Amino acid sequence: MSPLRPLVWIAVVVVLYVLPSALPTQYFTLLLQTAAYDTIVVVGLNLLVGFSGQISLGHAGFFAIGAYTTSLLTTSYGLSLWLTLPAAGAFAGAAGFLLALPAIRTKGLYLAMITVGFGFVVEILAQRWVDLTGGTMGIYAIPQPFGPVGYFYLVVGVAVALQLAMNHLTGSLWGKTLLALKGSEEAAQSVGIRVVRWKVVAFGVSAVYAGIGGAFFGHQNGYINSDSFTFGASLYYLVALVIGGVGSNYGPVVGTVFLAFITHFSAGLYEQRFFLLGGLLLTSGNPPEFQVSRWLIVGLAAAMGAFVIFVLVNILRIRRMPAQVGVETAVGRIAVVRSPLDPTGFVFIDGEYWSAECEEGTVQPGERVLITEVHGLKLKVKRQQPEGG
Secondary structure: OOOOHHHHHHHHHHHHHHHHHHOOOHHHHHHHHHHHHHHHHHHHHHHHHHHOOOOOOOHHHHHHHHHHHHHHHHHHHOOOHHHHHHHHHHHHHHHHHHHHHHHOOOOHHHHHHHHHHHHHHHHHHHHHOHHHHOHHHOEOOOOOOOHHHHHHHHHHHHHHHHHHHHHHHHHOHHHHHHHHHHHOHHHHHHOOOOHHHHHHHHHHHHHHHHHHHHHHHHHHHOOEOHHHOOHHHHHHHHHHHHHHOOOOOOHHHHHHHHHHHHHHHOHHHOOOHHHHHHHHHHHHOOOHHHOOOHHHHHHHHHHHHHHHHHHHHHHHHHHHOOHHHHHHHHOOOEEEEEEOEOOEEEEEEOOEEEEEEEOOOOEOOOOEEEEEEEEOOEEEEEEOOOOOO
């Protein structure tokens, strides 16, 4: 181990400690919370894709299992996060082991389709199993301990611990065995490696990481429903991994943080953003499954470069607009409450969280509110009146 490595980690810890106080608004603390628990998911996905050579397009399903596990245990049984967090990982891991048993006997596109199907099954169950999940109305009043800054420290601390644990695993004989499987399953089997067992273990551990990330998501949001666990979420994790570097120790961190801020700054271009994600996935060309022809990569890179310039120009233009323009476009719109407004909290609109204040009493997560005023980065809202009411 390099003698400078402990100093680097000490510097990282110091930066993460002072970061919340350096941020301009609490929204950015929430954004970094999101990047931290998404990093946990992508670190686990990296074990599956980058080290064992498998692929998953259904990790949003494991993420959902973790989120619903912790939400149900805290709201229905009053258990603390310290108990529900490992339970979320355990339930998601169990689902990963069960899915792996039939899935690992396929490869490539067929394995990808099985994981896609798993993700859709979980999403549909979340919608239809109303007695358990609340259906499209979801689960409300999920407690968030420690406040926004304390919760940031908790999520980041767990993310760092799980990153170090993964570094240790992948650098050990365990990781080298998985790399042998990725290189050639037949060669690995010929020297006595039990291929099926190791691939199932990789799938299960990857699912545990996704479940823990989902648990943190549930407590951060205060409210969950099936809309948060779509195929797009699974694609997001895979894109973050490919951007950061498949099979690299710290690629998941780089890719996830990069995508978190791209998502924030392109929130006003919600539909076009998926073209950017798809282009980044293709042009990265990291694992063999995503390699395309050289000329297609050049063309897509040029298109994505033009798109990024377009986004930056729009961001600069928006930043230079007078405040009245933001008021005119936001006032009168409907937002969804994500954390209880009592009287302040957060609402969700156009793929972005906003700090909001309501003077009409407590508004629960999932309810819809009408934006009446905009003051800087804070919205004034009131309860949306039912139609005909």
